[in-house]
Amino acid sequence: MLYPVVWRDDRVALIDQTRLPRELTQVEIRRSDDMAMAIKTMIVRGAPAIGIAAAYGMYLGAREIDTRDRTAFLERLEAIGQMLRETRPTAVNLFWAIERMLKVARTTPGTVEQVRQTLLETAQRINAEDLETCRAIGKHGLEALPQQPEKVRLLTHCNAGALATAGYGTALGVVRSAYLAGRLERLYADETRPRLQGAKLTTWECLYDGIPVTVITDSMAAHCMQQGMIDAVVVGADRIAANGDTANKIGTYSLALVAKAHNLPFFVAAPKSTIDLSLNDGSQIPIEERDAEEIYQIGETRVVPKGAEFYNPAFDVTPANLITAIITEQGAIAPADLQRQLTPSSPKSS
Numbered sequence: 250m251l252y253p254v255v256w257r258d259d260r261v262a263l264i265d266q267t268r269l270p271r272e273l274t275q276v277e278i279r280r281s282d283d284m285a286m287a288i289k290t291m292i293v294r295g296a297p298a299i300g301i302a303a304a305y306g307m308y309l310g311a312r313e314i315d316t317r318d319r320t321a322f323l324e325r326l327e328a329i330g331q332m333l334r335e336t337r338p339t340a341v342n343l344f345w346a347i348e349r350m351l352k353v354a355r356t357t358p359g360t361v362e363q364v365r366q367t368l369l370e371t372a373q374r375i376n377a378e379d380l381e382t383c384r385a386i387g388k389h390g391l392e393a394l395p396q397q398p399e400k401v402r403l404l405t406h407c408n409a410g411a412l413a414t415a416g417y418g419t420a421l422g423v424v425r426s427a428y429l430a431g432r433l434e435r436l437y438a439d440e441t442r443p444r445l446q447g448a449k450l451t452t453w454e455c456l457y458d459g460i461p462v463t464v465i466t467d468s469m470a471a472h473c474m475q476q477g478m479i480d481a482v483v484v485g486a487d488r489i490a491a492n493g494d495t496a497n498k499i500g501t502y503s504l505a506l507v508a509k510a511h512n513l514p515f516f517v518a519a520p521k522s523t524i525d526l527s528l529n530d531g532s533q534i535p536i537e538e539r540d541a542e543e544i545y546q547i548g549e550t551r552v553v554p555k556g557a558e559f560y561n562p563a564f565d566v567t568p569a570n571l572i573t574a575i576i577t578e579q580g581a582i583a584p585a586d587l588q589r590q591l592t593p594s595s596p597k598s599s
């Protein structure tokens with residue numbers, strides 16, 4: 250199993266996802282500003298994984314604050330939280346993890362040193378909990394899959410795998426569970442323009458674990474459905490509003506529309522920490538816009554002539570009515586039942 254974020258020898262080791270699939274290397278992070286940069290540049294990416302990375306970033310920041318005064322310590326920790334918040338706007342797990350760390354810092358009694366120690370334990374707990382959560386999502390997702398055919402052909406978008414979480418994955422957790430249960434015929438992976446997380450990361454991860462995978466370009470998904478090659482779609486999420494509207498990697502919305510047109514189930518797999526009940530609907534989800542370079546360049550080569558303008562939203566919002574079920578660690582929930590069914594995320598404060 251791949252673990253993209255690991256606490257080791259007093260520092261954080263991140264799998265450098267910008268170098269996959271060319272090479273599997275780790276980057277060692279010792280400082281909070283380096284962690285912020287690693288999130289921004291997508292060395293670590295995927296909603297749950299950036300939440301975990303930010304939690305460790307908060308601890309690294311706590312270690313950098315040279316004071317024994319609790320008030321001064323908390324003030325500076327809030328500023329470090331703000332620096333980490335400003336890295337990427339869409340995935341709510343980032344904000345959730347920073348808030349959880351700040352709450353621990355505010356409420357842990359004792360000296361600054363004791364607070365620091367509790368912050369490290371909390372970051373490690375967030376990491377461990379996410380792994381458990383992904384396994385539960387995998388189990389519930391397997392139960393939600395169509396019973397026919399016996400071996401299903403699934404389609405996914407982007408990378409919502411071990412690389413995007415503590416390990417195991419959300420959407421790929423469902424795929425992995427189906428594979429381990431002997432219920433997966435094949436995974437179809439959208440290449441996922443413009444950054445190619447599907448082609449580069451999902452494919453690499455599947456090959457690493459022996460999961461049969463076929464890569465298609467994003468524009469081939471409708472054709473594959475029309476040809477009867479797909480039994481269900483399963484994707485991850487970056488933020489889910491209270492009504493079930495779901496932000497995920499750009500291209501997810503069009504996939505949901507074509508799945509609906511072909512009467513195929515469309516599943517969103519995500520931990521409860523991705524659900525933002527403070528937002529009524531998807532129109533309130535902030536959508537990250539990234540550099541034009543991601544569009545006009547493939548690798549190091551410019552493919553679009555100079556002079557054009559570019560628009561590069563990194564995420565889109567799939568309306569709840571296109572989603573069959575949201576698969577969380579609590580089970581498969583119909584989007585309309587989300588608010589009613591959702592029991593609060595772990596009340597543990599540390």
Ligand SMILES: CSC[C@@H](O)[C@@H](O)C(=O)COP(=O)(O)O
Pocket residue numbers: 294295296297340406407408409410413414418419420446484485486487497498499563
């Ligand atoms: C379990 S990860 C779910 C989502 O975060 C994933 O599908 C996605 O959109 C990731 O986007 P990225 O821009 O690569 O961080």
